[in-house]
Amino acid sequence: MIKVSMTVALALVAGVLAFFLMRSHKISAREGVLLDSMPELTWMKNDLKLTDTQLAKVSELHLAYRPVCVDLCARISAAHEKVESMAHANRRMTPELETALREHATTHAECQQAMLEHIYRTAALLDPEQATRYIESVLPTALGLTHGCSSHQE
Numbered sequence: 244m245i246k247v248s249m250t251v252a253l254a255l256v257a258g259v260l261a262f263f264l265m266r267s268h269k270i271s272a273r274e275g276v277l278l279d280s281m282p283e284l285t286w287m288k289n290d291l292k293l294t295d296t297q298l299a300k301v302s303e304l305h306l307a308y309r310p311v312c313v314d315l316c317a318r319i320s321a322a323h324e325k326v327e328s329m330a331h332a333n334r335r336m337t338p339e340l341e342t343a344l345r346e347h348a349t350t351h352a353e354c355q356q357a358m359l360e361h362i363y364r365t366a367a368l369l370d371p372e373q374a375t376r377y378i379e380s381v382l383p384t385a386l387g388l389t390h391g392c393s394s395h396q397e
Contacts, residue, residue, distance in 0.1 A: 281305065290380075291373045300368045308361045315354040322347040351387075358385045 284305060288298050326347050329340045362381055366374035382388075 287377070291369065291377060293369075293373070297368055297373075301365055304361070304365055304368065308357075311357055312354075312361075315350070315357060318350050319347075319354055322350045355385065355387065 284298070284302055287293055287301060293301065322343070326340070326343045329343050333340055362378065362385055366378050369377060
């Protein structure tokens with residue numbers, strides 16, 4: 244009877260240990276995939292020295308924002324193509340081109356506003372020094388004060 248109890252106890256301990264080892268491995272693998280698919284998170288983790296808790300919260304926030312960013316980028320791209328097409332076709336300012344320019348500017352402003360809100364939410368998850376470094380790093384791009392595309396730079 245004692246041998247059976249010991250065997251059951253050892254099997255139970257081995258099962259619990261295996262469960263926690265597999266869970267730990269899956270969490271590490273998931274974090275690796277997440278960091279590989281979003282290099283901006285790797286930058287934040289390494290450069291800002293995020294804790295695991297901070298990284299998890301920032302990752303969650305970033306994943307939630309990503310579809311919003313993709314949608315806004317598509318809208319900006321469509322508005323840009325419309326303006327460019329009309330500008331080439333007309334070779335003069337028209338009321339339609341003027342309207343397209345305003346729509347493009349409005350869409351761009353919506354994108355900047357959404358990006359700034361995301362940046363400030365992210366910064367709120369960091370300690371003051373990390374938040375300052377993060378904002379100083381991403382704000383010029385978010386505001387379009389650098390050359391090139393301002394999307395997906397975080």
